[in-house]
Amino acid sequence: MSDFNQYNSPEAPIVPEKSQNAGNLTETMLRYLKDASPWLIFMGVLGFIGCGVLVLYSVIAIIGSLATYAFLSDELFNFPIWLLSPLYLVMGVVSFFPAFFTYNFGIKIRKYKFSNSDEDLENAFKNNKSLWKFNGILSIIFLAFIPVMIIILMIVGVAMATTGMYF
Numbered sequence: 001m002s003d004f005n006q007y008n009s010p011e012a013p014i015v016p017e018k019s020q021n022a023g024n025l026t027e028t029m030l031r032y033l034k035d036a037s038p039w040l041i042f043m044g045v046l047g048f049i050g051c052g053v054l055v056l057y058s059v060i061a062i063i064g065s066l067a068t069y070a071f072l073s074d075e076l077f078n079f080p081i082w083l084l085s086p087l088y089l090v091m092g093v094v095s096f097f098p099a100f101f102t103y104n105f106g107i108k109i110r111k112y113k114f115s116n117s118d119e120d121l122e123n124a125f126k127n128n129k130s131l132w133k134f135n136g137i138l139s140i141i142f143l144a145f146i147p148v149m150i151i152i153l154m155i156v157g158v159a160m161a162t163t164g165m166y167f
Helices: 027-071 085-115 118-163
Strands: none
Touching: 027 085, 085 118
């Protein structure tokens, strides 16, 4: 009898063989990446600043709204802004991740500029992949959220029209 068992998993080498041209970047490609590095870092820093502004606005709006609501009558202050303030907090937290991945992509490209290490370049592209994966998932969530909001707003609109309640 032979040692061949048709139910065994196929075997493959532990380290796959690379083709000669797979994964090679030309000098022009690398120059473009290196030239983009300061802009990536700049955009990452701007993203961090934007996150901070959103979170700060959220906290100030919650505190200010609650303080104003306590002192004003209900007629002057029908819609408490503190109900929307957590939305700004969530937007600040969510927008942190693209800023983080963009900043890290720029930093890793800059590090590669000086070290020429394949590991640094690989880490840079890992952050780039994470950035676009996060943006893709966020886009799917928003696209799924739009029809839900349209249905909810239609129901609220019909309910308000039938009861005669208007803002």
